[in-house]
Amino acid sequence: MLTDESRNYFTQFDRWSSQDLDNFFLLVDQIKLNPESRPLNGATTALLFFEPSTRTRMSYETAAIREGLYPLLIDGAQGTSLEKGETLEDTIFNVAAMGPSCFVVRGPDALNFRALSERLNVPLLCAGWGKKAHPSQALLDVYTLREKFGNLRGVRLLIVGDIIHSRVISSLLEIAPGFGLEVGFVAPPSLLPNVTSYPIFKNLSEGLEWAQAAIFLRVQFERHQLELDRATYRQSYTWQRYHDSFLQRGGVLMHPGPVNYDMELPEEVARHPQSLILNQVENGVFIRRALLRLALGRVS
Ligand code: CP
Numbered sequence: 429m430l431t432d433e434s435r436n437y438f439t440q441f442d443r444w445s446s447q448d449l450d451n452f453f454l455l456v457d458q459i460k461l462n463p464e465s466r467p468l469n470g471a472t473t474a475l476l477f478f479e480p481s482t483r484t485r486m487s488y489e490t491a492a493i494r495e496g497l498y499p500l501l502i503d504g505a506q507g508t509s510l511e512k513g514e515t516l517e518d519t520i521f522n523v524a525a526m527g528p529s530c531f532v533v534r535g536p537d538a539l540n541f542r543a544l545s546e547r548l549n550v551p552l553l554c555a556g557w558g559k560k561a562h563p564s565q566a567l568l569d570v571y572t573l574r575e576k577f578g579n580l581r582g583v584r585l586l587i588v589g590d591i592i593h594s595r596v597i598s599s600l601l602e603i604a605p606g607f608g609l610e611v612g613f614v615a616p617p618s619l620l621p622n623v624t625s626y627p628i629f630k631n632l633s634e635g636l637e638w639a640q641a642a643i644f645l646r647v648q649f650e651r652h653q654l655e656l657d658r659a660t661y662r663q664s665y666t667w668q669r670y671h672d673s674f675l676q677r678g679g680v681l682m683h684p685g686p687v688n689y690d691m692e693l694p695e696e697v698a699r700h701p702q703s704l705i706l707n708q709v710e711n712g713v714f715i716r717r718a719l720l721r722l723a724l725g726r727v728s
Contacts (some may be wrong), residue, residue: 581608
């Protein structure tokens, strides 16, 4: 299992081996099989969300309570001393002085998670770091794919949409090769990473012809100033009725959420039995319970 050093630093996967990931998923399986077990009874965890969230915040809150941890929450700046000019770092160090057993933090690119985790003397779990990382989302995505396909070696996974601004995909690409997933991209050139060794498809139809699973991403207009013509985007990258053949031949689709139905997928496709979107959310709670257990060293 993970070393003490990596326990106090969970922002990227550079200290996780393939064996760590396999062991971690075994822990998630154990929690799913025995959801009533609560080895963390009575400790507190500070959930500090400095950027908007629905799924990750509620999921960590649920996970904390199901593990027997009391969640202490900051949700945005409103009503906090951030409104009076206090820095994010000072907010975190003041909360640290109150003695939580661990931190779960979502913050912008400018927040130095690495430096923070070295200064805090309790574990820091990253719940989304600007455009850089979203490790718990990557874990729940791979776990959900494993539930569907079993062994992921050779499974072809298409990533569709705003890849360059996606912290979800940054984290996913760190662990996908270790599971043998084959990854392909489809996106307008302005939303593709500069250098990629992955196959790039001209449009969604070509990508879906190749893929067995597809992750759709929201265009994160709030994170860039790119001129992007929505009508042109829809012609090549938005799901159309004729793409339903992908589902008919057993393809599955995913989305980290939130979904914009007019840009990515129609609502009825997101709710299709071959859509794993709510499986991702359900698995997210087990993944975060396992992360909290691991972070607090209560893994039996
Ligand atoms: N997937 C995800 O991070 O969703 P939220 O922004 O709602 O937490």
